[in-house]
Amino acid sequence: MSGTATLTLRVREAEMIAPLLKRFVLESADRAPLPSIGAGAHLRLLLKEGQKKFRNAYSIAATAPDNSAYEIIVRRVAHSRGGSAFLHDHVDAGAIVEADFPGNLFPISHVARKHLLISGGIGITPFLGYLAYLKTTPAPFELHHFCRVEETETFERALRGYDAGKIHLHPELAQFDLIDMLRKQPLGTHLYVCGPEGLMNMVLAAARSHGWPGSKLHSESFGGAHAGGAPFVAILERSGLEIHVPEDQTLLEAIEAAGLEPPCLCRGGACGQCQTDVIEGEPEHRDHYLNAAEHAENRSMIICVSRAKGDRIVLDL
Numbered sequence: 001m002s003g004t005a006t007l008t009l010r011v012r013e014a015e016m017i018a019p020l021l022k023r024f025v026l027e028s029a030d031r032a033p034l035p036s037i038g039a040g041a042h043l044r045l046l047l048k049e050g051q052k053k054f055r056n057a058y059s060i061a062a063t064a065p066d067n068s069a070y071e072i073i074v075r076r077v078a079h080s081r082g083g084s085a086f087l088h089d090h091v092d093a094g095a096i097v098e099a100d101f102p103g104n105l106f107p108i109s110h111v112a113r114k115h116l117l118i119s120g121g122i123g124i125t126p127f128l129g130y131l132a133y134l135k136t137t138p139a140p141f142e143l144h145h146f147c148r149v150e151e152t153e154t155f156e157r158a159l160r161g162y163d164a165g166k167i168h169l170h171p172e173l174a175q176f177d178l179i180d181m182l183r184k185q186p187l188g189t190h191l192y193v194c195g196p197e198g199l200m201n202m203v204l205a206a207a208r209s210h211g212w213p214g215s216k217l218h219s220e221s222f223g224g225a226h227a228g229g230a231p232f233v234a235i236l237e238r239s240g241l242e243i244h245v246p247e248d249q250t251l252l253e254a255i256e257a258a259g260l261e262p263p264c265l266c267r268g269g270a271c272g273q274c275q276t277d278v279i280e281g282e283p284e285h286r287d288h289y290l291n292a293a294e295h296a297e298n299r300s301m302i303i304c305v306s307r308a309k310g311d312r313i314v315l316d317l
């Protein structure tokens with residue numbers, strides 16, 4: 001298996017664990033051990049449905065002790081035109097799927113004096129990997145997980161077996177005093193956030209406004225960002241293509257539908273893989289990757305989430 005650019009995986013198990021959540025256990029098709037990974041690693045699946053191709057990344061929630069399998073959990077995204085609906089509807093035990101070798105853009109800090117983990121919904125998955133690692137170290141931690149009331153039991157089950165005194169499930173965000181919790185943290189605490197865009201923005205903004213330095217803030221987002229907006233035309237100068245981006249499609253999706261495969265990973269505006277230079281026109285920035293100065297310069301944009309402000313934008317692609 002080593003020496004190839006991708007992994008060929010067989011679905012060992014597939015089961016619905018909640019109405020919108022499907023759990024997959026993936027093993028190497030030739031039963032060889034899978035690459036060792038660190039806490040927070042992700043797997044990008046390369047899926048094909050007819051002419052359509054999907055490349056979706058999922059956090060690895062667990063690894064089998066003998067490295068024979070990875071576990072991922074996939075939420076069916078509302079109005080999904082992509083991988084999550086395909087995985088829910090067409091991928092079951094015995095299916096073969098291709099994946100890139102695992103990567104890790106959300107590693108746990110090894111210098112943190114305490115780990116403060118905040119997740120929402122399916123954003124718990126990288127933290128399941130963290131919890132397995134934290135079981136093996138004396139580093140203190142605290143996990144706060146926000147979930148829909150109807151999914152509370154599912155997440156309680158997933159978190160069973162870890163230190164219950166350090167794990168807090170919150171079906172109601174409104175009753176949570178975020179500022180108080182941030183204030184109480186000892187010096188040297190690192191904060192990690194993963195979940196819906198609104199939760200991530202709120203937590204990171206609160207931490208920054210209370211003096212947390214950027215070096216102690218970590219976040220990861222996979223897809224789910226607000227995609228829609230006014231339609232516009234993107235001119236891909238190097239490819240000689242004119243792409244019409246409708247109101248319900250992202251710029252990246254429209255470019256992929258035209259047959260191009262620009263680099264991408266999270267599809268949620270967080271990893272920076274899809275950063276593309278802007279030749280003409282003004283982007284409407286919606287990402288978490290570029291900083292305020294880069295947004296103001298408008299020299300590049302994150303095409304998985306950002307759109308054009310006017311009706312036309314020219315990209316170096």
Ligand code: FES
Binds near residue numbers: 263268269272304305
């Ligand atoms: S794919 Fe990660 S920021 Fe666009």
